Structures are given as C-alpha cells and as structure tokens.
Amino acid sequence: MIVLLGFCLALASCSALWASFPEAGLSARSIVLVDAGSGQILFQRDSDLPLPPASTTKILTALVVLESGRSLSETLTVSKNATYVPSSKLFLRPGQMMTMRDLLYALLLSSANDASLVLAEGIGGSVERFAGMMTQKARDLGATNSRFTNPHGLTAPGHYSTAHDMALIFNYALKNPTFREIVQTKTSVVASITAAGRAARVRKIVVQNHNRLLWNFDGALGGKTGYTLAAQRCFVGSAARNGATLTVSLLGSRNLWGDTRKLLEYGLQNYETLKLAAAESGSYLANGQPPTQPEHPPSSLFSAAEAQSLKSPLGYILQIGSFRERDRAESLQKTIRAGGLQAFVESWPLNSGETTYRVRVGPYSQLGQAQAAARDIENRAGLRAIIVPAAPVAPPAERPS
CATH class of the missing domain: 3.40.710.10 (DD-peptidase/beta-lactamase superfamily)
Incomplete structure (x- = not known):
C-alpha cells in the first residue's frame, strides 16, 4: 500500500488534476x-x-x-x-x-x-x-x-x-x-x-x-x-x-x-x-465540518511495515495526476514531457476491478530531492504533485513512448 506524504494536489485552476479538464x-x-x-x-x-x-x-x-x-x-x-x-x-x-x-x-x-x-x-x-x-x-x-x-x-x-x-x-x-x-x-x-x-x-x-x-x-x-x-x-x-x-x-x-x-x-x-x-x-x-484532526503525528498512524517503507532507500515518486481513462493520463504525460521531464504512466488495479492510470515522475533517492523537484514542476508548469514513497513491488507500469 502506498502511503501519501505531505504534498497534496491543490485545486487551483492550473492544478494538475484539472490539466485535462480545463x-x-x-x-x-x-x-x-x-x-x-x-x-x-x-x-x-x-x-x-x-x-x-x-x-x-x-x-x-x-x-x-x-x-x-x-x-x-x-x-x-x-x-x-x-x-x-x-x-x-x-x-x-x-x-x-x-x-x-x-x-x-x-x-x-x-x-x-x-x-x-x-x-x-x-x-x-x-x-x-x-x-x-x-x-x-x-x-x-x-x-x-x-x-x-x-x-x-x-x-x-x-x-x-x-x-x-x-x-x-x-x-x-x-x-x-x-x-x-x-x-x-x-x-x-x-x-x-x-x-x-x-x-x-x-x-x-x-x-x-x-x-x-x-x-x-x-x-x-x-x-x-x-x-x-x-x-x-x-x-x-x-x-x-x-x-x-x-x-x-x-x-x-x-x-x-x-x-x-x-x-x-x-x-x-x-x-x-x-x-x-x-x-x-x-x-x-x-x-x-472538517474532519477531526488526529491526536498523534501522522507517522504513528502507519503500521510498522508502512513506517519502515517511508525510510526505504527505494526513494520517492512524484504523482502529478490520477485518471480512469488512459488517454487522459497520456495527454498529461505528454504535456509534462514537453517541459523536459521524464514522466511515465503507471496502471494500478482498483478493488472495483477497474484500473486507474497515474501520471508520475521520478524516482528520487532523497525526500529533499523530491521536494525540490515538486517545487520546480510547480514553478515551471503550474502543476502540484503528491510525493509518495517508491513501492518495493509495483504493478506493471506502462511507459508509452
């Protein structure tokens, strides 16, 4: 299970979520x-x-x-x-x-x-x-x-x-x-x-x-x-x-x-x-009503295995968007690649039997590098990213040319 860290997508008009939804x-x-x-x-x-x-x-x-x-x-x-x-x-x-x-x-x-x-x-x-x-x-x-x-x-x-x-x-x-x-x-x-x-x-x-x-x-x-x-x-x-x-x-x-x-x-x-x-x-x-804030810091909400994965040497990935339609994900991927970044599309099965297509950039070995890259992407392209730890075992990734 991938655990989300601090960066979340924002709903500004230029948000990555809405890149294919002007x-x-x-x-x-x-x-x-x-x-x-x-x-x-x-x-x-x-x-x-x-x-x-x-x-x-x-x-x-x-x-x-x-x-x-x-x-x-x-x-x-x-x-x-x-x-x-x-x-x-x-x-x-x-x-x-x-x-x-x-x-x-x-x-x-x-x-x-x-x-x-x-x-x-x-x-x-x-x-x-x-x-x-x-x-x-x-x-x-x-x-x-x-x-x-x-x-x-x-x-x-x-x-x-x-x-x-x-x-x-x-x-x-x-x-x-x-x-x-x-x-x-x-x-x-x-x-x-x-x-x-x-x-x-x-x-x-x-x-x-x-x-x-x-x-x-x-x-x-x-x-x-x-x-x-x-x-x-x-x-x-x-x-x-x-x-x-x-x-x-x-x-x-x-x-x-x-x-x-x-x-x-x-x-x-x-x-x-x-x-x-x-x-x-x-x-x-x-x-x-906003949801009740937890009494403990976020790390205490993770299982021991999940907490360990946050320190994994596998590094970190930037997730720019998530879509149910592959063509929309590939459209965003091309937009990001046009800016000089090596974005890829990763397919991920859902419990409902459907598939979601995630547009990602990385990996980065250090959290600081991922944070710097996220800031750079936002400054250059107006896209905000979620930072996630790289999964030890991931579903087959699709990297369209």
Missing part, C-alpha cells in the same frame, strides 16, 4: 462542487458571487413548506394573484384547490410558478412574509450571502444567492425524505379540484422533471433547474457512485448540461484524490 471549458459564471457528506469543497470558481438563482429558488421554497409542520394532504386555494404569474406554470384558476403534496410535485418537477405562489400564500399568509421566512431559513443554515423576495425565482430587485449558498441549502434539503423522493421522481400526476355544487371537477395534470440527469446520468439523485434571461441557466443537484455523493451548484451557465456532467463525472472519477486536495486547502461549506 477550467476555461466551463461556461457557468459561478460554480461549486461539494462532497455532500462532509461539506468539503472539491472545486469552486467565484462560488460566493451574488447572482440571480432563477428557479433553483424553489429548493428553498419547498424546504420552508416541508418544515412548516402542516400536513401535505391539506388543500390550499388558488388566489387570483397566483394566476397572474408568468410561465412556467400549471395555468391554475382562482378558486381551484390542490393538496400541498401535489403543489410540491408541480413546484419541483415542472417548476410551476403559480404553485409556488399558492404555497407561499398558504404557508406565509402573503408572498412577502413567506419570502422573509425563506431568507431567515437560509441564514439559519449558514447561507448568509442570499436574499429572497419571492418563492419562484423570477428576476426581482434584491433577489439573489450564490452557488455556495444554493449547494448548502440543497444538501440540507436532500436530508428530508419527502424532498428527496420528489426530486428523484421523473414524472408524476397532480390534480386541481374545482368545486361544482355538491360535486367537484378534478383536472389531472402530468408534471415531468426538468432534470435531464435522471434519464441519462448514472447515480443521479435529483436536483433543480432554473432559467431566466438575467440568470441564464442554473442547476443544483447531487449524484452518487461507489460510496461518494457529490453536490454541484452552477449559476449563470450557457452550457448547463455540459458543465454539470463534466463536473460530476470528473468529481466522481477522482473523488479520493480531490478529497486529499480539499483537505489540504481546508475549504468547507458554511455548515460543513
């Missing part, structure tokens, strides 16, 4: 990728920039409703005010009734603006009071760079949030079983009820989730889209694979699904390495 390829104005379990920030760009969040606002709308203590089987009556809101909507009519559960499905699947107003008026008594409840809930969660003036996210003065805050709010909301069930639903049927004397007319409405990942992304757990002209395309959602659960939050995207898939795929494929980098930087969501 930050310039992401169109969103504000981005954060988070370990949903710990709140650890794995990647971010301008994540605290206040921007219009469009219909991702409805995540918080649903959360305030779900925590109101009211029964979801309770019916709410549609006001005239609720019918005036622009699309997207169910085209409800004044006096119609819907259960709170159906309103939540319409809100989170088809992003119905009229449903958001019916909920806001029913829970808060007025849209203004409900918006105040939303802002207060956000602040209670640690989302202090947000202010909400409506429950639907249509552009309005003083209505703003950040990618960081929306990720924080979504992570919290996803712990609610009802919220989680709704955002994972692809299609549902809701009903509006119109009183007609002693009888009642029931109108069935099919609502379909706007989150494309539910159809074509392995491990998608749900999310919420948004769009206005001012906000451009927005998304907050989560995905899980192999024990890792990530939340991505993007505001102001011009290529929403391209950005989202790229971030989630890379984060899930490189989860362990990104966690190491994030632990070094110490960046967490406002309500995230």
Whole structure:
C-alpha cells in the first residue's frame, strides 16, 4: 500500500488534476462542487458571487413548506394573484384547490410558478412574509450571502444567492425524505379540484422533471433547474457512485448540461484524490465540518511495515495526476514531457476491478530531492504533485513512448 506524504494536489485552476479538464471549458459564471457528506469543497470558481438563482429558488421554497409542520394532504386555494404569474406554470384558476403534496410535485418537477405562489400564500399568509421566512431559513443554515423576495425565482430587485449558498441549502434539503423522493421522481400526476355544487371537477395534470440527469446520468439523485434571461441557466443537484455523493451548484451557465456532467463525472472519477486536495486547502461549506484532526503525528498512524517503507532507500515518486481513462493520463504525460521531464504512466488495479492510470515522475533517492523537484514542476508548469514513497513491488507500469 502506498502511503501519501505531505504534498497534496491543490485545486487551483492550473492544478494538475484539472490539466485535462480545463477550467476555461466551463461556461457557468459561478460554480461549486461539494462532497455532500462532509461539506468539503472539491472545486469552486467565484462560488460566493451574488447572482440571480432563477428557479433553483424553489429548493428553498419547498424546504420552508416541508418544515412548516402542516400536513401535505391539506388543500390550499388558488388566489387570483397566483394566476397572474408568468410561465412556467400549471395555468391554475382562482378558486381551484390542490393538496400541498401535489403543489410540491408541480413546484419541483415542472417548476410551476403559480404553485409556488399558492404555497407561499398558504404557508406565509402573503408572498412577502413567506419570502422573509425563506431568507431567515437560509441564514439559519449558514447561507448568509442570499436574499429572497419571492418563492419562484423570477428576476426581482434584491433577489439573489450564490452557488455556495444554493449547494448548502440543497444538501440540507436532500436530508428530508419527502424532498428527496420528489426530486428523484421523473414524472408524476397532480390534480386541481374545482368545486361544482355538491360535486367537484378534478383536472389531472402530468408534471415531468426538468432534470435531464435522471434519464441519462448514472447515480443521479435529483436536483433543480432554473432559467431566466438575467440568470441564464442554473442547476443544483447531487449524484452518487461507489460510496461518494457529490453536490454541484452552477449559476449563470450557457452550457448547463455540459458543465454539470463534466463536473460530476470528473468529481466522481477522482473523488479520493480531490478529497486529499480539499483537505489540504481546508475549504468547507458554511455548515460543513472538517474532519477531526488526529491526536498523534501522522507517522504513528502507519503500521510498522508502512513506517519502515517511508525510510526505504527505494526513494520517492512524484504523482502529478490520477485518471480512469488512459488517454487522459497520456495527454498529461505528454504535456509534462514537453517541459523536459521524464514522466511515465503507471496502471494500478482498483478493488472495483477497474484500473486507474497515474501520471508520475521520478524516482528520487532523497525526500529533499523530491521536494525540490515538486517545487520546480510547480514553478515551471503550474502543476502540484503528491510525493509518495517508491513501492518495493509495483504493478506493471506502462511507459508509452
């Protein structure tokens, strides 16, 4: 087993981890990728920039409703005010009734603006009071760079949030079983009820989730889209694979699904390495908790055999990146070789049966030499390296020409 030493990959835009994943390829104005379990920030760009969040606002709308203590089987009556809101909507009519559960499905699947107003008026008594409840809930969660003036996210003065805050709010909301069930639903049927004397007319409405990942992304757990002209395309959602659960939050995207898939795929494929980098930087969501620091120095956490391997005369290797796809590893290898360094690609089997491809430089006989080489690589190429002790027995290495 290879034991990592002090140097960890950093998540700067020029980081080696992202060498085959250029930050310039992401169109969103504000981005954060988070370990949903710990709140650890794995990647971010301008994540605290206040921007219009469009219909991702409805995540918080649903959360305030779900925590109101009211029964979801309770019916709410549609006001005239609720019918005036622009699309997207169910085209409800004044006096119609819907259960709170159906309103939540319409809100989170088809992003119905009229449903958001019916909920806001029913829970808060007025849209203004409900918006105040939303802002207060956000602040209670640690989302202090947000202010909400409506429950639907249509552009309005003083209505703003950040990618960081929306990720924080979504992570919290996803712990609610009802919220989680709704955002994972692809299609549902809701009903509006119109009183007609002693009888009642029931109108069935099919609502379909706007989150494309539910159809074509392995491990998608749900999310919420948004769009206005001012906000451009927005998304907050989560995905899980192999024990890792990530939340991505993007505001102001011009290529929403391209950005989202790229971030989630890379984060899930490189989860362990990104966690190491994030632990070094110490960046967490406002309500995230860093892992407890060990009481003993790191060397005491190693077995006797592992501790001895740290002193091995076999020396040290610089690891520049780790990839599931060989072509991406070879691309980084060529970049490093172009700078005059003899990089090689080493294949390493994983317990899952897959193979990871590690881009490495070395070996160096002394730790000091490895540290000096790592600094030189960072200064010349903008790449940060992990220093690992050379393994006495290594899997077959691939050294493409």
